[in-house]
Amino acid sequence: METKVAVGAQPSGMRIGAQPSGMRIGAQPSGMRIGAQPSGMRIGAQPSGMRIGALPSGMRIGAQPSGMRIGAQPSGMRIGAQPSGMRRSWRMKRIYLDHAATTPVRPEVVEAMLPYLRERWGNPSSLHADGSTALEGVERARGHVASLLGAQPDEIIFTGSGTEADNRALIGVSAAYAEKGRHIITSMIEHHAILDTAKFLERMGARVTYLPVDSAGRVDPASVREAMTEDTVLVSIMHANNEVGTVQPIDEIGAICRERGVLFHTDAVQTAGHLPINVREAHIDLLSLSAHKLYGPKGVGALFVRKGRRLPSFVHGGGQERGRRASTENVPGIVGLGEAARLAAGEMESESAHNAALRDRLIAGLLDRVSEVRLTGDPVRRLPNNASLCVAGAEGESLLLNLDLEGISVSSGSACASGSLEPSHVLLAMGIPADVARGSLRVTVGRDTTPEEISRFLEVCPTVVDRLRKMAPLSPA
Amino acid sequence: MRGTACPLNWVKTKLQLEEMSAGAVLEVLVDDGSPARNVPRSVCMEGHLLLETSVVSDGVRLLIEKR
Numbered sequence: 071m072e073t074k075v076a077v078g079a080q081p082s083g084m085r086i087g088a089q090p091s092g093m094r095i096g097a098q099p100s101g102m103r104i105g106a107q108p109s110g111m112r113i114g115a116q117p118s119g120m121r122i123g124a125l126p127s128g129m130r131i132g133a134q135p136s137g138m139r140i141g142a143q144p145s146g147m148r149i150g151a152q153p154s155g156m157r158r159s160w161r162m163k164r165i166y167l168d169h170a171a172t173t174p175v176r177p178e179v180v181e182a183m184l185p186y187l188r189e190r191w192g193n194p195s196s197l198h199a200d201g202s203t204a205l206e207g208v209e210r211a212r213g214h215v216a217s218l219l220g221a222q223p224d225e226i227i228f229t230g231s232g233t234e235a236d237n238r239a240l241i242g243v244s245a246a247y248a249e250k251g252r253h254i255i256t257s258m259i260e261h262h263a264i265l266d267t268a269k270f271l272e273r274m275g276a277r278v279t280y281l282p283v284d285s286a287g288r289v290d291p292a293s294v295r296e297a298m299t300e301d302t303v304l305v306s307i308m309h310a311n312n313e314v315g316t317v318q319p320i321d322e323i324g325a326i327c328r329e330r331g332v333l334f335h336t337d338a339v340q341t342a343g344h345l346p347i348n349v350r351e352a353h354i355d356l357l358s359l360s361a362h363k364l365y366g367p368k369g370v371g372a373l374f375v376r377k378g379r380r381l382p383s384f385v386h387g388g389g390q391e392r393g394r395r396a397s398t399e400n401v402p403g404i405v406g407l408g409e410a411a412r413l414a415a416g417e418m419e420s421e422s423a424h425n426a427a428l429r430d431r432l433i434a435g436l437l438d439r440v441s442e443v444r445l446t447g448d449p450v451r452r453l454p455n456n457a458s459l460c461v462a463g464a465e466g467e468s469l470l471l472n473l474d475l476e477g478i479s480v481s482s483g484s485a486c487a488s489g490s491l492e493p494s495h496v497l498l499a500m501g502i503p504a505d506v507a508r509g510s511l512r513v514t515v516g517r518d519t520t521p522e523e524i525s526r527f528l529e530v531c532p533t534v535v536d537r538l539r540k541m542a543p544l545s546p547a
Numbered sequence: 548m549r550g551t552a553c554p555l556n557w558v559k560t561k562l563q564l565e566e567m568s569a570g571a572v573l574e575v576l577v578d579d580g581s582p583a584r585n586v587p588r589s590v591c592m593e594g595h596l597l598l599e600t601s602v603v604s605d606g607v608r609l610l611i612e613k614r
Contacts, residue, residue: 202554209558 165478165523169363169455169516170312170340175406176365182409183367186402194399195390204401211408215372218411219357220348227373227391228404232339232360235373236263238384238395239335239356243304244271246380247333251301257281257289257318258499259311263358264337265495268306277301286448287316287500295326302330308337310345313496313512314447315456317345324353333379339363339371340453343414344421355379361403365517366410370403421517425455428515428524432457435528440535446497446510455516460502461509464538469511472534478527481512548577548586549606556582557589560611564595567613572598575609583607 166174186207192200194208209223216223229235244254256268258280268278279297283289289307298305305327310317320336327334335356338347342357343364349357357374361367375381375394387396414421433445442462461469466482473480493507513527548556560575567573577586579602590597590611598610 197554202558205554206558206561209555210562213562 163477165526167513167515167519167523167527168479168481169519170453170512170514171481172362172368173365173516174518175362175367176410176413178413179366179406179409183402183406186405191401194401195388204399207401207405207408208399211404211411214408214412214415215359216374218343218347218415219359219374220350221374222377224392225349225374225377227375227394228399228407229371229373229395230369230400232337232358232363232371233263235358235360235371236261236337236339237267238373238381239358239375240264240267240271240304240306242381242384243333243335243356243379244274244276246382247303251299251303252276253279253299253301253303255279255281255294255297255302255305257283257307259283259287259289259313259316259496260306260308261312261337261339264306264308281307283316283499285501286451287311287314287446287496288448288451289318289323291319291322291326294323295330298326298330298332302332304333304335306335306337308339309341309347310338310453311447311496312340313494313510314458314500315340315453316448317341317451317453320354321352327355328353343411344418344454346418349374349376356381361407361410364410364414367403367406370400370407372407417517422454424517425515425519428519428521429455429457431521432513432515432524432527433459435524436531439528439532443535446500446502453514455514457513457515459511459513460497460506461511461535462506463542464509464535465542466508466510468538469509469534472538473530476530476534478530481514482510548575548582550578551582553581553585554589557586560586560590561593564593564611564613569613571613573611573613575611576603576606577609578606 186204190200190203190207192198192202192204194201194205196202196204208228212223212226212228215221215226219226227235227238229238240254244252252275254268254271254276256264256278260268265280268276268280272278281289281293281297294305294307305323307318307320307323309320318336320334324334324336333355334353335358336352336354337358339358339360340363341347342359347354347357354374355376356379358371359374360371361369381394383394383396385396388398390396390399436443436457436459437445440461443459446458446460447456470480470482493504494510497507497510498504515524548559551559556575556577560573564573575586577583583600583606587597587600587609590609595614596612598612599608600610601608
């Protein structure tokens with residue numbers, strides 16, 4: 071450090087000149103926010119000082135007026151005086167790598183939603199201006215979601231979730247086309263929202279074929295064609311798998327369905343807003359999506375239903391959503407979904423490139439630093455943000471919990487499977503033995519993920535794996 | 548907007564106008580009756596210019612200039 075450092079407890083924040091990046095440090099009795107730290111920061115408001123872990127020079131910053139020593143931070147740390155309310159320290163130092171489970175709500179989305187909580191809270195079905203103001207928000211959002219998919223606005227039904235959309239697609243088509251047939255084709259690796267609904271329909275008398283997948287988790291379009299009968303009314307194949315990231319050949323599958331006069335539904339919960347989708351080109355008849363997977367709020371999803379396809383009312387009552395889903399609309403949620411969709415449409419390419427680069431570095435880094443680990447899912451046709459692996463000799467849940475203690479959020483198997491000891495049905499369907507499948511780890515990056523966070527993950531993960539392997543020295547399968 | 552009830556007919560018209568640049572003209576067909584009264588009123592309240600209203604075979608035709 072050079073000259074003229076003014077150090078003291080100043081409410082307005084101090085600038086310390088010798089930092090090439092212009093660090094500002096304010097002495098806050100209640101704590102500080104340090105921006106460029108990927109993880110492992112402990113910030114205490116104790117007079118005894120704070121340790122900031124990721125600094126090579128071992129900085130100690132104490133909230134005393136008696137002086138601070140700051141090491142050179144090339145990455146431009148800002149320690150700001152936050153009068154408006156501090157972010158809690160646990161959020162500051164955590165690394166979030168579980169975007170397949172959920173994504174943070176973008177600030178622009180929050181901004182778009184707020185007026186519909188504060189002022190425009192009318193019921194969209196009311197005829198007065200309070201109602202039509204809210205209706206406007208809903209219809210504008212409908213347009214954005216439709217654009218994202220290459221659909222018409224009146225082909226979009228807002229639902230409470232992607233799961234609800236999945237349920238409705240299967241149950242609705244099954245009911246509406248019952249006189250045509252009772253056979254449904256799906257795959258073994260669908261999300262439980264599809265599989266459990268299919269099992270429910272089987273109990274109601276439908277016949278369901280669960281198509282196998284190859285070792286990369288891919289559905290062969292030929293197997294769809296082979297499974298079709300005169301009795302088939304619906305094929306439902308997810309656009310990309312949430313656990314292993316494999317992207318399915320939905321264009322080909324859609325074409326086969328169109329040729330045979332069978333409806334095609336795809337669960338696009340992991341892909342809407344991330345991979346380009348054109349429902350007309352891909353011959354998609356129904357599609358499910360979920361707001362909280364594309365940086366929107368939880369509690370809202372959408373179902374695309376191509377014009378002309380029959381779908382009976384699923385929630386009965388007030389006739390909202392063209393009579394197909396009654397209940398007063400979740401206006402703020404829908405507005406949030408619309409804004410998230412609008413933003414995603416413009417950023418898909420850059421987001422994919424950003425995510426894929428981080429994902430690839432993460433995968434290469436892990437394969438390099440950890441022995442007996444394998445990538446699961448298609449190595450090429452996979453979601454740009456998905457790094458799913460199986461680690462021999464370590465248990466997925468333990469990996470997850472240990473990484474959690476290091477401030478890193480990841481997943482083992484799917485979010486739904488966390489907490490259960492069963493190996494993932496997806497991995498088993500791909501032919502991965504159960505004991506290997508138990509060591510599964512799913513790391514999914516997002517638009518806010520930084521290279522520093524990946525570096526931190528690559529530092530921490532091998533150590534965690536080693537520790538777990540030493541603790542439970544079973545020979546890896 | 549034929550067959551579309553109030554206020555959805557106005558809401559959709561308004562959203563369409565939002566996408567247009569000032570000075571552009573939008574042609575809207577609405578049903579006779581309440582829509583033909585309500586939509587023009589909303590157009591003017593919103594500050595756009597109603598250039599023309601004419602009765603056609605299947606409803607009422609409105610020409611709206613975006614302001």
